Every structure is written in C-alpha cells, then in structure tokens.
Amino acid sequence: MFTVTKKATTPFEGQKPGTSGLRKKVTVFQQPNYLHNFVQSTFNALPAEEVRGATIVVSGDGRYFSKDAVQIITKMAAANGVRRVWVGQNSLMSTPAVSAVIRERIGEDGSKASGAFILTASHNPGGPTEDFGIKYNMGNGGPAPESVTDKIFSNTTTISEYLISEDLPDVDISAVGVSSFSGPEGPFDVEVFDSSVDYIKLMKSIFDFEAIKKLLTSPKFTFCYDALHGVAGAYAKQIFVEELGADESSLLNCVPKEDFGGGHPDPNLTYAKELVERMGLGKSSSNIEPPEFGAAADGDADRNMILGKRFFVTPSDSVAIIAANAVQSIPYFASGLKGVARSMPTSAALDVVAKNLNLKFFEVPTGWKFFGNLMDAGMCSVCGEESFGTGSDHIREKDGIWAVLAWLSILAFKNKDNLGGGDKLVSVEDIVRQHWATYGRHYYTRYDYENVDAGAAKELMANLVSMQSSLSDVNKLIKEIRSDVSEVVAADEFEYKDPVDGSVSKHQGIRYLFGDGSRLVFRLSGTGSVGATIRVYIEQYEKDSSKTGRDSQDALAPLVDVALKLSKMQEYTGRSAPTVIT
Ligand code: VG1
Ligand code: CO
Secondary structure (H helix, E strand, O other): OOOOEEEEOOOOOOOOOEOOEEEEEHHHHOOOOHHHHHHHHHHHHOOHHHOOOOEEEEEEOOOOOHHHHHHHHHHHHHHOOOOEEEEEEEEEOOHHHHHHHHHHOOOOOOOOEEEEEEEOOOOOOOOOOOEEEEEEEOOOOOEOOHHHHHHHHHHHOOOOEEEEOOOOOOOOOOOOEEEEEEEOOEEEEEEEEOOHHHHHHHHHHHOOHHHHHHHHHOOOOOEEEEOOOOOOHHHHHHHHHHHOOOOHHHEEOOOOOOOHHHOOOOOOOOOOHHHHHHOOOOOOOOOOOOOOEEEEEOOOOOEEEEEEOOEEOOHHHHHHHHHHHHHHHOHHHOOOOOOEEEEOOOOOHHHHHHHHHOOOEEEEOOOOHHHHHHHHOOOOOEEEEOOOEEEEOOOOOOOHHHHHHHHHHHHHHHOOOOOOOOOOOOOHHHHHHHHHHHHOEEEEEEEEEEEEOHHHHHHHHHHHHHHOOOHHHHHHHHHHHOOOOOOEEEEEEOOEEOOOOOOEEOOOOEEEEEOOOOEEEEEEOOOOOOOEEEEEEEEEEEOOHHHOOOOHHHHHHHHHHHHHHHOOHHHHHOOOOOOEEO
C-alpha cells in the first residue's frame, strides 16, 4: 500500500498561467518543487469533488520532460485522493484529443474524466534547453477559465506544502493497460491507452470519410501533411493513410520527437520549411509538381496551416471559408450553424460571412478559453484565430486535424462530380479566390518581434495607449507618414464582456480602427517563456473584386509603414525587422 507524504515548500515567482497555461524553460520546471507547486496549486483551486474520487487525464505533446512530469503528477494525484489517472501511451495525446477524451471517453467501469493536465508548450520548441508547459482543462474539455487560472496563480504565491505518494511505483506508460494500487483511501488506478481510438471515432461522427477517401484516392488529387515531429504524427498515419487511403509518402515529419527534431513546431511559412518547399512556395525552384493540398500542425496538434499548390491560405480566411461552406460539405453541420466567433485580432473575413448568412457572431479576446462558454451555451459552432487555430463545438479546443478534414470535405464536395473524368479539379486557390469575389478580401499580415526587452515592450505599449487620447494628433502623424492611408476613427484597448457569464476581461489588445475598415492591433504575447514578444496585426478590407488579387505584403505596405512608425518600433526595441511575418 502506498502512503501519502506532506512536503514543505515555498512559492516560486512567476507561475501565472498565460494565454494557454504556464510555459517556461525545461530547466525552470526541473527545479525541485517547481512543477509540484503548480500542480498542488491547481488541485487546491478545483472544487473538491473534481479531485477526490475523480478521474483525471494527464498527457501532452510528448516534449522533453513530459515523461518525468507524468510520473510526478500521478504520484501527486494519488496523494490528493484522485481515484483514476488516464494517460496516453508514451504520454502522447494531442490537445484536441485530450478535449475529446474528457468529453467522450467512458472507462470500463463507467468512469468519466473531470479534467486534464495537458503537458505542452504548443508551438514553442522542445528539448532540454527549450520549453515545457502545463495547463489545466475542465470538465467541458476546454481550458480553465480566468476565474480558475487566477485562483491557481494566487495559490502559487502562498503555497507552503504539497501532497505526494513517493512510494507509488513509476507506471510503465509505454504499454497499454491498467495498473491498480491501493492507498490509504482505497484503490487508485492508472490506465494507459491509445487516444487515437476515441479521436478517430469522433472525427468519423463529424465528417463523411467515404467522400474524403474518394478525393484522397483519386489519381488527380495529391496531398501532403507535415506534423513537424509533433504529436499530430501519432494520429496522421491512422487517419490519412489507413482510414482515408492517402499514400504513406504524403506524410512528412510524422514521428513524434521529444525535441521536434530540433525544429520550431509552429505551422507557418517560416517554420514549416520542408512543407513550404514541397508546396512550391519556397525559394528553391524545383521542377517537381507540388501537391494539390498541403497542411501542417504544431507541437500539440491544435494548430493548422492550410496550403494549396503554390498558394497560402491565411488562417483568418480559412475559418471564414469553412464557415461559408460547412453546411453543404460537413455532415455534422448539416442542420445549420449556431453562430460563429473569432478572436479580436483575427481578420473580419468571418464577420462578412456571418452577416451574409445571417449568423450570430462574436468577437472574443485572444486564446481559446473564451470560445468555450459560447459553445457550452449553444451559441457558436465554428470559430478561429489568426494564429493558425480553427475549430468547432465538437470539442473545446482548436483542432488541427479537424481543420484539415474540414478543408478536404469542402474540396471533396466541390469536386464530387469531376474526380473521375477529364475535368480540372477545383483547387484550394480557386475556392479562396471565389470566396474573395463573393465576400471581398481582407488583406492581412502579422509581424512578431520575439524576445525583445520586456521593459521596452511595455513602454511601447504604454505609448500606444496614451496616444489614443488624441486622435487628431494621431491622424496628423499618420498623414506625415503616409498620405494614402485613411483616418483613424476610433482607438481603444479591447475589453470583452462574456455574454454568458458576464465576466469582463480588460486590456486585451490595443486597437486603431480606420475609416475604411482597416485595423491595426498591438498585443504582447502571453505564451512566450523569455523576454517579451510584441505582435502587430495589420488588416485592410478590399471589396472591389477587381482588386482582390494583389500580393498581400504589397497591398499592406502603407499600413505596415504606419504601424511601425506610429508605434516607434525600432526606437523602443532596436529591431529593424520582425522575427516572423505571417
Ligand atoms: C498565441 C496566439 C493565440 C493562441 C495561443 C495559444 O497566444 O496568439 O491566438 O490562442 O498562442 O496557441 P499569444 O498570447 O502568444 O499571442 V497554442 O497553439 O498554445 O496552442
Ligand atoms: Co498548440
């Protein structure tokens, strides 16, 4: 029988969960008691019945330190009276799969999970000198709301002891099966399982796999999926190759690795280099014909990048296009959409679709946790963020593989009559251009300045806020910078009142709104682990269908100029160029 020990500890500074949990360097997490303090603070923030006697999930993207963390959290769960811990084989479970497991999985004895520790730093690099992360998801499958994360943080500042069962043996997480133990309060089980079973079942209940299979096995269609060595690889082979008949050679980097093969597991044009080359968007001019469709995922597989042949789909367009086509193409949505939502910095492409289709529409702060309340209340079916996050109310996280299946469904629907004959396929690019012709185009780009001095970043933001008090001064400045840019008509810091529970979130990004519908948004990232990251979001709407075919960076050049000079980017940060442009 295992025992329970009470260990004395002292608080660590800076354990405040950010946009999506606590993310720090692995070396920070490896300090004695660091992880323990955060886990105990989380247990203490939850209602007793969600800990004592409960079933919780512990898993993640498999990054370095995950295996150690699983053992530590399991021993602490046992000591805190948890009845059962569910672990993905080899500690692997994508963030969307965790959400699905919380919502859908029923254990052999009828048990259901009340929440999950997700071990991931998402799109941040992994390895002994890189990042680790942890976040807690609730019984609805979604990230803990601010009320809970605030309580976790406040607990971390006063913690003096934690509970752990040190004599509970390490569990072999490489093999599927249940290990049963007995403790002072009765039995304690650890069940290791392969979450792809639950996840694939859910995907099959949403999409028409037969229709997608016809597309993927058509000799006219070619496909490529890059997991960037993240956890998506654990699902990709089964879904795309075994279920849907894609060729095995269409999978790139689909073996999950603790350090993501040394790469940056962020699916964008900068970091998904291999895929970008293969899709004909790279610098090398290969004469191999690129595939019709390409996609990539981030470390924990909740993000997606969608590419056509030599064509990039912006995430803001992607969610708008999925929303516009969902009812016809995806069985799950056949009876209509309950509403749609986007994060504030995401372009207004979705707004135009909502207006045209007469759908309820919501604009929420950055981060997935704000979508969950709307979905739980039956107000939102499809949502997305500019940061390569797209999803629906099938779970309460964004879902990278879901987004790929959504796009394949749209392609399958549009091509259902021309897969066999000599007709040309409707391509990803055709779909996007058609969408722009119908709804207009939102030119969009994001500039990221990573790892800048935190003090300088704060000052830059404070200056942008203080300038908002005089728009006439702002407009004078803008006229000096670029006379071809329209006037700022409103400027504020975005504030969100949750329509379901009335909670208010302030300081969610600095906005400058222009007369012609253009927008500049400035935010500090809440997911980095060192220094500060400044994000600048630049958007311009073009309704005239004869002008929607321009190069995006060309079209946005005047606004970019204004954004950088107005914010005095170089003056404050010393940077003459951003780290990443998406
Ligand atoms: C970033 C993105 C945000 C996203 C968050 C989590 O946050 O901007 O849209 O929800 O990452 O994504 P921030 O605060 O750094 O801008 V990730 O894939 O955890 O999965
Ligand atoms: Co992620």
